Amino acid sequence: MFILILGAPGSGKGTQGKRLAERLGIPKIATGDILRAAVRADTALGRQAKRFMDAGNLVPDHLILDLIKAELATPAASAGAILDGFPRTAAQAELVDRLLADRGQRLNHVLLLDVDEEELVRRMLARARLEGRSDDTEEAVRNRLAVYQRDTAPLVAHYAPRGNLHRVPGTGTIDEIAEEIRRAVGR
Numbered sequence: 001m002f003i004l005i006l007g008a009p010g011s012g013k014g015t016q017g018k019r020l021a022e023r024l025g026i027p028k029i030a031t032g033d034i035l036r037a038a039v040r041a042d043t044a045l046g047r048q049a050k051r052f053m054d055a056g057n058l059v060p061d062h063l064i065l066d067l068i069k070a071e072l073a074t075p076a077a078s079a080g081a082i083l084d085g086f087p088r089t090a091a092q093a094e095l096v097d098r099l100l101a102d103r104g105q106r107l108n109h110v111l112l113l114d115v116d117e118e119e120l121v122r123r124m125l126a127r128a129r130l131e132g133r134s135d136d137t138e139e140a141v142r143n144r145l146a147v148y149q150r151d152t153a154p155l156v157a158h159y160a161p162r163g164n165l166h167r168v169p170g171t172g173t174i175d176e177i178a179e180e181i182r183r184a185v186g187r
Ligand code: AMP
Pocket: 009, 031, 032, 033, 035, 052, 053, 054, 056, 057, 058, 059, 060, 064, 084, 085, 086, 087, 088, 092, 135, 144
């Protein structure tokens, strides 16, 4: 089963995606985690991606599309995966659709974690104090939210006609939100 978790930065995609992946026994693929690891390891991708990430901008599609292709091609992801943080643009969404369709698969569910903007900012700035992420400065946080609205929120219209988009309120306890997700996914 392939499940996309869509939601603004700070909406809890990582937390809920991890729980869902563990419960369903499928891997979670998070492009943000992969990119941060590439930056730490100082790879060619990491060096190219860092300045976009630090400013809160998307890493350009020409750097991301091959990464998505490689991640979906791993044996671990052959029967299913939780997609966290991608697709984030129309080009990425089309690539994921095509890669899965070529294998006779599809995104079975798209979950949209709904959290209002002030709560998102509050959460991300709290996380900045805890984790010291270089893109959790107030300026980068505001920019990431604007980029989400501009480039990623339109994907809702891409998936809505398929009838498998579930809006999940992203406020409440972690357990409450996980329960809403369980209900939406039906298992
Ligand atoms: P995240 O941890 O998902 O919030 O991602 C952190 C940062 O990594 C984002 O602000 C982007 O700069 C970059 N990033 C992660 N995933 C993608 C993606 N699918 N496309 C472009 N940039 C991404």
